[in-house]
Each structure stands twice: as structure tokens, then as C-alpha cells.
Amino acid sequence: MARRKKGYYRARDLARQRIEKLFLLAEEEHLLHPERSDRYAALARRMGMRMRVRIPRRLKRQICKGCRCYLTPQRTRVRLRDGVLTITCTECGEQMRYPYRRPR
């Protein structure tokens, strides 16, 4: 692997922490200020891309793939059928499908 500039790993580590923090804020704010949550989600996404940090799966699923809004139970419809979990964003109608295996 190519040698990285000094501080690169630390910077990415910080980015990961900030992403977690942004999602925490988004969760705290979404009832009173849903537009802030969308902003936090957008910031987290951009930070992830800029620093090339992967957003953890549980958090990534909280962002709509279509309109990039922060997804909350109020904004989504969830359907589970034939091992496929479908999350529908009620803001833009985008459907996100995930494989689902019943826990054993």
C-alpha cells in the first residue's frame, strides 16, 4: 500500500468519530428539527466520502438512497417479505431493499 501522509490515519479516525456524532445529533434533533437531521446526515455522508471512511451499515440505512434525507420511523414504511426487508421513504418514494435472514 502506498505510504500515506503523516496524520492521515488519525484524520480518518477523527472522521469516523465525527460521523458517529453527527448521527447522534440527527437522532436527537429529528423530532423538533427534522431539517437539521437531514443536514447532519448530509454532512456525515460528505465527510465519509471526503475522508474515504465507510459509514457503518446501521447508520447508512438511516439515510434515504433517493433524496438523502435522514430516515426516521415516521418517514418510512417497512415491509418484510420472503427474506427481503423493504424500507420505503415516504418523502420521495424510494424503496431500499435489504436481504434479511431470520435470526437463529
Ligand SMILES: [Zn+2]
Ligand atoms: Zn427519500
